[in-house]
Amino acid sequence: MTTDTGIFRLTQYAHGGGCACKIPPGELEAVLADLLGEPLSDDLLVGLGTGDDGAVVRLAGDLAIVVTADFFTPVVDDPYDWGRIAAANALSDVYAMGGRPLVAVNLLGWPRDVLPFELAKEVLRGGLAVARDAHCHVGGGHSIDDPEPKYGMAVTGVADPDRLLRNDAGVPGTPLSLTKPLGLGVLNNRHKRTGEVFPHAIEAMVALNLVASQAALEAGARCATDVTGFGLLGHLVKLARASGVTAVVDAPAVPYLDGARESAASGYVSGGTRRNLAWVEPHTDFGSLAEIERLLLADAQTSGGLLVAGEVPGSPIIGRLVERTEYDVIVRG
Incomplete structure (x- = not known):
């Protein structure tokens, strides 16, 4: 049949x-x-x-x-x-x-x-x-x-036990690289609610993080995590706490998939993303960053990229690790 x-x-x-x-x-x-x-x-x-x-x-x-x-x-x-x-x-x-x-x-x-x-x-x-x-x-x-x-x-x-990528190995002064753009959560939620298909989002999600992992190791990185359901900020809070550092994010440098910002502005934000933001807000200095930008940074990703403490060739640098402050994360708009 x-x-x-x-x-x-x-x-x-x-x-x-x-x-x-x-x-x-x-x-x-x-x-x-x-x-x-x-x-x-x-x-x-x-x-x-x-x-x-x-x-x-x-x-x-x-x-x-x-x-x-x-x-x-x-x-x-x-x-x-x-x-x-x-x-x-x-x-x-x-x-x-x-x-x-x-x-x-x-x-x-x-x-x-x-x-x-x-x-x-x-x-x-x-x-x-x-x-x-x-x-x-x-x-x-x-x-x-x-x-x-x-x-x-x-x-x-x-x-190799001596060449692991761990979330507790972050060092102040290290740049932060992101190997896939954000926005998968809002596009997936839009798909669920409307039936619209976003082939570029599917292409991003099925892409293996193999090359990114190898590039990070070859560049000498020792600290990384992948960005999935807790969003960029959620996983960054966990990395910062585990490493005893503070992460500074340059919000304008964070890449997004086409249509992600428009979808967020149209209200296609999942409950998981809103829960992510509620969890990180007490531990994050957002300054005057608009709520829509906060939600995008907390967007619940599926099969997202790697967040690497180090420079990964071909991937944008979105911030850096600094000495520990009262916050886990500081976002600069």
Whole structure:
């Protein structure tokens, strides 16, 4: 049996979309605060403590494994594109740690009595295509009957333990580079509400952060994170706290996808973005920056770029790290 995927708008079968459906960072921190515990050994190089993109365990002197998992509800209506985006987003966590993905397993939730399972096959086919682009094995996975469609991957990679990209390694005086433009959240929300398709946003989301990660390592960077559901400002707050520094953002230097500013001005701002802004506002000096600019900087990204403490060739510099102040982030308009 064949199914016309166009008659099903997948974004209408979920309450949120993409990384905008993440649990708000403030709520997450409160839950995890008492669960840190002591590591079993010093071989756990990166754990829960700094809220980094993946866990890292040393296996031998020059070899460590990077482990992560990421999944979310549909961010676009096309099942194949959703699969590609979700896979690129999951793989990004390994790249954000300076690693190379080796093997992934699928994580699938599907409302089997509501949506044809042929659509799920297209989702998985999209994930497999991106994993192959990354030269990453896909070795199976796990699926459940779920009221909402959800898809992602658990990924294992390898890295040099002495050349990791960590969110707690920021140093004052270092520039900040951003490897993908912002605005994915507002464009995705506009797509969900109107059905308009934004091919340039899909192209950005399916693009692997492989080249950016390699360029950052070759440039000598040791501090990075990827920009996803907590928005640029949310991830920057976490990086600044973990590194004991303050981040200064030059707002006019931040790049945006075509149509993002117009979409934000027209009200296509997700609830996840507004929660991001509410969380970072007490810890950020915005000066007189307009609310629309604040929302864009807090826009909940899906499969965004890397935020690197260091100069990455071909990527704009959007600010710098400075000595710690009373704020985590200072935004200059």
